[in-house]
Amino acid sequence: PEEGTAARVAVQDGAVATSGDYRRGYEIGGRRYSHLLDPRTAAPATGVRSATVMAADAVTAGALATALAVMDPDEGQRLGDSVAGAEYLLLAANGRPILSRGWGALAQTPAVGGMELAVEFEIARVDGQRYRRPYIAVWLEDKDKFPLRTLAFWVEKSRWWPDLRSWYRGDRMRALAEGTEIAATIASATRAPGKYTVKWDGKDGQGKLVKPGRYAVCIEAAREHGTYQLIRHEMEFNGIAQSVPLKGNVEIAAANLAYRKAAR
Template sequence: MALPFASHLALLLTTLFGPTPAPTMQAYHFAHDGVLGTSLDLTFTAATPEAAAQAERAALAEIERLRLVLSSYDASSEVSRLLVSGGSARPSADLTAVLDRYAFWNQQSGGAYSARVAPLSALWRAAEAAGRLPSADELTTVTARIATPAWTIDANGVRLLTADRLDLNSLGKGYIIDHALAAAQAAVPTLLGGVINLGGDIRTWGIASAERSAWRIGVADPRAPADNAAPLTVLEISDRAVSSSGRYARGFTINGVHYSHILDPRTGLPANAVAATTVIARDNATANALATTLSVLTPAEGMRLAAATPGVEAMIVGADGVLHRTAGFAAYEVASSAPTATGNVTATVTIDITPTNPNRHRPYVAVWVTDTEGKPVRTLAFWGTKRKYIPDMSKWYGVMSAGARDVIDAVTRATRPVGEYTLEWDGLDDHGTAVKAGEYTFWFEESFENGPHSLRSAALNCTNGAVTGKFETTPAFAGGTVTCSAAK
């Protein structure tokens, strides 16, 4: 079911260089980084670019409004002020709704899902810094503390029963996504469709294009989660939300061993029975809560909970690699007969496009490979949204030789850190042919709309063991690394 060369930005190449859809069916794309600590991609099917831009502004405004309600990282947010006030106040309807849903899923999951994991995460971060595992006594103390109710809500308002920071990030992010899409719809009633993808958590609505009513969503493979890697599967959905969770994106490293950032509130230990989960639901708050919950439960427990939840379908990748699907999940999947061959050369490119100016859109980015004669071999990624700025990517624009790409509108994945992207090269060229071991140059080009431009490269001899090169940091742009090797 793998798709060759597919990435969550493949649609951009088709949109920018393929046939232009009819004006009433055109998809407009907007990309940001550093939104709620991750990436934000917006797509709106609109009659005009002005209408799409208005929808973008409405969605961003709603995200910011709700950030000031739910963010535990902002001292001025409503939930932070509630903690400072001593824990008694009349909450907004938004905060009340999120707290109610956390309480509901905490009960449904038997305590596997909780808004009280912040002290547990802090314990593991401290242990990582100290280079040791948390002790059994430390885990027992914290898990006993967070097992008790954190708040009560009645006609008089909300009363906190703890001084610990509440972690409303997962369900709260889903709630924000749902409301951001609703805000865009309300601001531009003529919209025909839209997708909001916040760090891999997605909400879809309406039609994708004149040729395709449903939106295509790739599911990141936990065994190969690079941003340009072939997805584990592809879903076709509309008027649905999809979220994924997994231990591959973040975590703790202690004495050289990686531990998942997903912690079981009942034991205090990293959740290890599941590699990744994907949940389809009517709203993203539900999809997000369940994706995290199913990462903590065993696959059998998770399948039972998902099957018992109306409007939900789920897929779980067990730690052993076995796939578990609810009865209706396969109905959303798109079959593919694409080959999964690899060449003799492999490479991993890690880039950081953390914005130095939070008010800018994400920069246009191209990463590609050329041979010793400067001829293009493979485009690993191209990220950009507007035709008129593509020529500003002067080097890539001059050599670009993209092969056929499958159209994917977004990829659901575990949330990535802001600005960090990983790309893999499987040793094939843009036509799917394996290349020989030898010298190759890896290019990294960035450009902002009406802003600075950067071109960096690293020439590597990919013939023997692993060799590493660097993309140097500049005042306006962060850097990156590339490591390549050849099969012996």
């Protein structure tokens, strides 16, 4: 995760401790290594960037935070859940936040405002004389697959809009609910193969900040004389920075979701 606050906690009766390589550590040959060693292997810990624990006393909080920082995230979860009265927040090596069941009741999570999502993706290079640039749509939707905001809609002619069938189906649902048509105003030209980034500022189509929660990021591609592809990934938008690589396909060679502090 980026530099900054992952969470705020209010401690009234107990203790909190944090351990990990987020501040200390060292680099060898351009690769970062933790200063914490796994006692089972004597090798630097690799699975967790940071472990924060709230417990009844400082000894328990400190010892558990250090243990979770050197363990595999799944192992750490099992250990953390086995300690009565302890709650934890782990930030895995890939930036994924892992929270205990009771963490939300004790922590004051930063507001979603001030954060942004960068959707980074690469349109694949496909050889062939019949190659056509793919139609692309990038958007976010809620648990009911109702679209929150379209970030990219790269197809100009309306006759091809339905080819992006997941986006089109969701937009028909949105149009019925809101009574507005947006496709013609947001449609733009297709793009050549290469790397692109579109950003989301946390607001819906009406310019209002959405509530913290779990939403799906969708990247859809359809190409004439080519294939249809859809990448859909659900993630938590709760003010905790994270970066999630996504598996590519025939049309989208690679993609990554970077949830971070918005640039000022």
